[in-house]
Amino acid sequence: MPSPETATLIIVFDEEAPHASRLRPLALLGLPSGPDMRVRWHEPGLVTARLAAVPDPGVLEELEGLPGVRRIRLLRGGERLVTTGGTAPEAIFAAAGERKGDTSVIAGPCSVESESQVLDIARFVKSAGAVALRGGAFKPRTSPYAFGGLGTEGLRLLARAREETGLPIVTEVLDAADLDLVAEVADVLQIGSRNMHCYPLLYRVGRNRQRKPILLKRGFAATLEEFLDAAEYVALGQLAAGRSEPCLMLCERGLRSPVQSTRFSLDVGAVPALQAETRLPVIVDPSHPAGLEPFVLPLASAALAAGADGLLVEVHFDPASAWCDGPQSLGYRQFESLMQIAREQAALRPARFAVRLEA
Ligand code: PEP
Ligand code: MN
Numbered sequence: 591m592p593s594p595e596t597a598t599l600i601i602v603f604d605e606e607a608p609h610a611s612r613l614r615p616l617a618l619l620g621l622p623s624g625p626d627m628r629v630r631w632h633e634p635g636l637v638t639a640r641l642a643a644v645p646d647p648g649v650l651e652e653l654e655g656l657p658g659v660r661r662i663r664l665l666r667g668g669e670r671l672v673t674t675g676g677t678a679p680e681a682i683f684a685a686a687g688e689r690k691g692d693t694s695v696i697a698g699p700c701s702v703e704s705e706s707q708v709l710d711i712a713r714f715v716k717s718a719g720a721v722a723l724r725g726g727a728f729k730p731r732t733s734p735y736a737f738g739g740l741g742t743e744g745l746r747l748l749a750r751a752r753e754e755t756g757l758p759i760v761t762e763v764l765d766a767a768d769l770d771l772v773a774e775v776a777d778v779l780q781i782g783s784r785n786m787h788c789y790p791l792l793y794r795v796g797r798n799r800q801r802k803p804i805l806l807k808r809g810f811a812a813t814l815e816e817f818l819d820a821a822e823y824v825a826l827g828q829l830a831a832g833r834s835e836p837c838l839m840l841c842e843r844g845l846r847s848p849v850q851s852t853r854f855s856l857d858v859g860a861v862p863a864l865q866a867e868t869r870l871p872v873i874v875d876p877s878h879p880a881g882l883e884p885f886v887l888p889l890a891s892a893a894l895a896a897g898a899d900g901l902l903v904e905v906h907f908d909p910a911s912a913w914c915d916g917p918q919s920l921g922y923r924q925f926e927s928l929m930q931i932a933r934e935q936a937a938l939r940p941a942r943f944a945v946r947l948e949a
Contacts, residue, residue, distance in 0.1 A: 594643035599653075600663040600671075602830055603635045607658030612637065615653050615662075619645065632793060635660075636830040663829065671825040672818055672836050672868050693932040694873070694900030694943070696760050696805075697925065698724040700915035701737065702744035710907055712751035714922055718929050723748070723757040724902060728764040728772065729914060730784045737913050741768075745775040752777075760805055760902070766794045773800040783807045783843055783878075786820045796827020796838075804828075804838040805902070807875065810846045810854055814863055821870070839871045840864055841902055842893075844879025853881025853918070856889050861896040871943040873900035877918045883909060886920055890928055894935035899943045903928060 601615050613623045621629055621639055628640040644666060645653075653662050665674065697715040702708045702725045712723045727744025731737065740747070748759045758777035763769050764785065773779060779795055779802050786792075786809035795804060804824050808817045817840065825836035842861060844854025856879040864872045874893035880886040890901055906912045909919040920928060 595667055597641045597644045597667070598665040598669075599639045599641060599645070600665070600826070600829065601637045601639070601653070601659060602661040602663075603637070603658050604660050605635050607635070611656065611658030614656050615659060618649060618653055618656070632826060632830065634830075636826060638826070660832075661829070661834075670818060670822045671829065672821045672838075672870060693719065693721075693929070693936045694871075695720050695903060695929060695932055696722040696724050696873070696900065697903045697905045698760075699726075699906050699912065700877075700904045700919065701726040701729050701739050701913055702747050703740070703913050705747050705750060707907075708747045708751045709754055711905055712755045712757055714907065715905055715925065716755045716757050718922075718926055719933075720757065720929075721900075722760050722777070723751055723755070724760045724780075724904075725751075726762050726914070728762055728768055730762070730764055730782050731914075742771060745771060749775045763791070763795050766791050769795060769798055773798045773802050776802055778803050778805050778839075780805045781807065781824070783810050786812055786817065789820075789823050792820055792823035793827040793830075796824035797831045798827075799831075801828075801831060801833065805841055805873075806838055807841045807843050808845075808857075808860070810844060812845075814860060814867070817860075817864075818867060821868075836870065839873050839900070840868070841873050841875055842898075843875040843902075852879055852885055852889075854879040856880075856892065858892050858896045861893060861898050865897060865899075865942065871899040872897075873902055874898040875902040877902075877904040877915070877920075880918050882917050883920060883924065886918060887924065887928055887931065891931055891935070894932060897939070897942070901928075901932065 603612055630638045697720040699711050725748055727739050729739035748761055752759050760778040760780055761776045762780040762782050763772045781795055806821055824838050842857055844856045847855040849855045861872050876886050876889035876893055880889050904915055904919045905925045906919040909916045909921055912919050
């Protein structure tokens, strides 16, 4: 006899639903109301349950009709929200279909330094064809003595840059305590490589009140399975926030390896491998693996040749004076060359997605 197919059930509750109504679905599934290793409460309002078999359609229907239950999702076997088909990603990741020539390059300084710095760079990358401005206000720095970003002042300057150029803003959330502040300004919330393993942060950022989409960077020692699980935490948070489909981009940014010729080893193969597993846009950051400016364009070309849906690139008008990651920042002339390469590559193949962000 074939063994029954396992399943995972995700139950999203109305936030005001009383506790008692949250226990009824568990009873219906034959699960105890007390602690149980199969049941996980992702507060608030979302429960997941691992089941030994796929429930009958009648049970699922009954579950859906229970008071306080807003939505249920069934995942079979090893499926994830981020790997099951579903609908096309939402408008910001407009599916580019067969159209050629789309280049989705997100560019800007490693960190926001001053109003004149961020405005100058924003104006330039916009004129060169970037679709969004990146810039860190809250920076994850290895040394506690290194510049950690301008914080809320950095956010204010990013908002000014958007006002001035119309470019949407991509900036990092380092700590859940800053989430609301960052989400007020960011059009896309970045979760950095170091935080890819910070599971409560992933869930909470996914659940952000402002419903901003996420750019998730791969941990620099993470397998693709670990990366997809991290994306799943974000997707669960988004489901709890009422989104019906995951709304995030995955970003490959290089792995720690014995190779010392570059700062990190760019896993170019991750691009087709992730695209085979998920319908999410897969972009590449060639700056952090390069570590040095002369390597950025070759890595960007490799990423585009491998089919990346977009790039995330560090740019500065005077890389030598940058407060953070100057050695890997492109100057303006080099960024123009990168955009040229990106356009040529895009003309060669239909894009999966144009990462079209709306400010
Ligand atoms: C960044 O893109 O600003 C950054 C800090 O990169 P990573 O998290 O990949 O190190
Ligand atoms: Mn950087």
